[in-house]
Amino acid sequence: MRYPTRHYFSSALSISFLLGFLCCQSSSSSHDYLSQGSSLSVEYPNDFLSSPNGLFSAGFHQVGNNTYSFAVRFSEQLCAHACVVWMANRDQPVNGRHSKLSLTNNGDLILNDAGHSVVWSTNTVDTSSFLVSSRSRRNYSSGFYKLYFDNDNVLRLLFNGPEVSSVYWPSPGRANWRSGWLTYNDSRIACLDSFGNFSSSDGFKFMSADYGQEIPRRLRLDFDGNIRLYSLSGKKGEWTVSWQAMSRPCRIHGICGPNSLCRVNHTGRRCTCAPGHERVDRSDWSRGCKPIFNPDFCSNNTRVRFQKLARANFYGYYNLEFENYTFERCQRKCLEICSCKGFQFRFIEDKGYFNCYPKLRLVNGYRAAGDIHLKFPQDSQFSSIRPERSRLQCPAANNYELQRIYTRSNGDRLLKFLLIFALVIGGIETMAVLLVWLFVIRSRRDNGDDSKAYHLAATGFRRYTYAELKKATRNFREEIGRGAWGSVYKAVLPGERFGAVKRLMESNQGEAEFLAEVSTIGKLNHMNLIETWGYCAEGKHRLLVYDYMEHGSLADNLSNGKLDWRRRFDIAIGAARGLAYLHEECLEWVLHCDVKPQNILLDSKYQPKVADFGLSKLLNRDESKNSSFSRIRGTRGYMAPEWVYNLPITSKVDVYSYGKYYWRRSRDAIRREAYCTQILGEVSKRTED
Missing domain, CATH: 1.10.510.10 (Transferase(Phosphotransferase) domain 1)
Incomplete structure (x- = not known):
């Protein structure tokens, strides 16, 4: 079996990848093509597409309890756990019944849920991202990381967290040309071949550790923010990592959340809260830690102290750097900035002096040369020993699903039945009371004098609401006339018709009396009378809508x-x-x-x-x-x-x-004509003289 020699990736990856699957015919089982007007149903497990070489399949992939997403994945013979390559509706799964993917006669792919609403289509594909991470190993929804081409057409890794976002690869502290990237290209193309060679239009290239073997490979942005190239081992039938972008995992932004430190030892990567902080969520390190003291240092009465945290640094979200500072001067600088959380005091070897780096945020913490001095209230005492730590990842092999069977008592079933019965009866009674109330209110309105006057006035022109006329006149902005009865405003009515809205002066006239007069006006029809189009009578508002006269008065x-x-x-x-x-x-x-x-x-x-x-x-x-x-x-x-x-x-x-x-x-x-005649006579007389 020969595998494809090159796999091309671009911003339109998802569309081009799918169009290779969907073409001509369909059935209710595994097939190669999907014809126009046909669909794939979520209710049939065998209703999926297969690529001609048998490497890929496309169909509904279960992502939760009775929830599915349409996905392209490797076939089961290459990946026992259905390795997902691409997913359409990862953030909006559909129900396990009555959902389907259709190919329209116009060539568009449309994914409908059980309520026939369009969840995803090829017209709404986000083409701004090259690769997107998942939320976790088992949660396929969009994570906080993405690989994309920036405005300089350079491939970058971005952490897009709930509070902050930052680029962390390639290192933003180094110039692009020093890292081997080119900023003067005008395209956004990257390709990976089956031999393990990757190249992009910005000049970035790499080769896998097993370069030269023509085997299936996949480039994936994992949930931990690192890009890895996986190769399928023919001997073991396993996917192994043959290249990764970040060799120092603690330099990945957002991996441990704010106010925490990332460290690596022989057991793997660990996250630790900074002194004086505790975890926000014990099941999710990406949410970081929170202070257990009042972090408001901007009050004039707040006295502070500094506590040393050796060989640590917090990177990003500040642009403050002061060269050739003493320790006391650096400490005073942090005190002057009330939002300063601490400062790093580090010796610069090639310059021979110390630099001062005030920190406005404690994010992306890691072990590094230099010391961090954290700011705390004067009366607070925190131990400098290592606080609680927790590993970020757990090997899947150590996870076991517990099979337990619980016997439910008949009393629990009876209680559940009575609860459901009470809720149903209560809902029916509430609906009945609501319907009776609506019926009474409507009956009262129908019996009122104003309602009778409304029916009397409905003799050829419509009744507008005050909100409609306020919107049509743009809040009565353009006044085109003013008279004894009120002001006139230009309006743009539905259907792009120009009209004139007269806003009558406030009066004590009742709505019934006003509508009776409007009804009589509506019966007047003459070519030399301005045409009335409608009226408004809401509360104290009285307005009439007329035809718009282009030449004014x-x-x-x-x-x-x-x-x-x-x-x-x-x-x-x-x-x-x-x-x-x-x-x-x-x-x-x-x-x-x-x-x-x-x-x-x-x-x-x-x-x-x-x-x-x-x-x-x-x-x-x-x-x-x-x-x-x-x-x-x-x-x-x-x-x-x-x-x-x-x-x-x-x-x-x-x-x-x-x-x-x-x-x-x-x-x-007549006066003007006589005056003109007199002037002409004078001119004639003086001409003769």
Whole structure:
């Protein structure tokens, strides 16, 4: 059997790797291809794909109790424990029933859970990471480490913890070119062949210890943050480590958590809490240790002392370095920085003096040359002997599963049954009470006057909520007009329609009365009346929604030179027709009471639209002669004499305001024409002289 000569890795590893499996046909058992429109089901153990050479398989891999992830793995004949190479939904496993992986007609792979929700697809693959570690040996969810190409296209190992993150390989303290990495490449490619030779586009290369043998190999970022190359031994049939990136495991960031030290001896790697600290979680060293004293040194009343920790260092998360310092000066420097946790005082051999390194965080601790002096409260006493220690790893061979059988008593079963029965009955009663309450509330609303008025108002335009109009006007930001009844704002309504929202002044008018008037306005329909689209009546808020007029009001266009005499004449006729409709043709007479240029709007074709009608007075025909108002309405300069002498208000007040405006415009035009004629006469006379 010949194995593939080269395995290529890139940021799109997962997609290209899967497309080599999925092509043409499918069945409910082991097969080579998956056709478009077919799927793999989690409920069938034999429903998986096999590579043509028999090295790999792809299918659902059990990661927990009735939880599965879609994975690519080595075949069982090469790896007895189903060595996983790649996993799709490692952080979101699916249920063991009704979940499936489908190949759509568009060529997309989609993983659906039991509720038919898309858990993973090839369109959502994270291509930023080269390799990702698992959380532990048995937990396949994403861990804290990843191998990726940075912005300089250099392969790096990153610790991405819950609180801090840092790059630890290659050493960030050395220049890339000193470590053999190139930063001027423009690609992100790495490859590993079956002979054990690895090379990447940034110039990094290595060969396995058993280089030259063409055997199956796999490069893996283990849960402890170290990259290892595994080779399959043909004689023993075991996977052995033939290369690893970090020969000093304590230099891996985050391996022992904050406030702890990592050390290595003949028994392996161990983690130890720093003096004055205790473990956060006794089952997880990555969470580190916490202080058993008050770590707030920024209080002016806090007196501190320093305790020496020989041959130790904490690396990372600080940029403070002071050269050629004495011990007393270094100690004072740490006292000046209230957030300083301690300092390292180390002799620099090639320079012949000591350097001072204040520590703002106690992370990534390890044994090194130099001493650490930790800061503690003055009244605290901690032993300098070695605190509790614990190994980070335990060999899998020493773990045994205990097979125990427990006999359950009938009393426990009866108690469980009664508990479930009580919960079910309680849930049913709660649902019944909730449904009755909702029914009563709805019945009360249906019987209210406001509900009746709402149905009366629903005669052709919709009812908006205040939140909808607030969003459409961007919190009433763009004001395009202001009148006697309130301000007008430009709005963008659903469907990308532009509208005008009039926010009426606060009044004591009830919702039922307001909706009755709105219902009457909704029945008015004329080409020279502005179209009403909807309304809002919530609490004290009263708003009307109108069609948006592109050219604004007539008052805005009188002095811009766009209205010739023919267009002005058409506007006057159109406005008169709109008022005549309100006074004579609708079922209920409507008085405007505020006819002025600001209330005559112009659309995109300069067609006039009368606005603000119906907000002053709605009259029945038999009440037109006895109409009365509690206060004067209208704008000074356009008001009819009836307002001053307290006479009955009829449609003549609108006719007067309309005529007053056009009489003024005509008078001003005649004056301008006479003035121009006079000027031309003067010019002609002086020219003759």
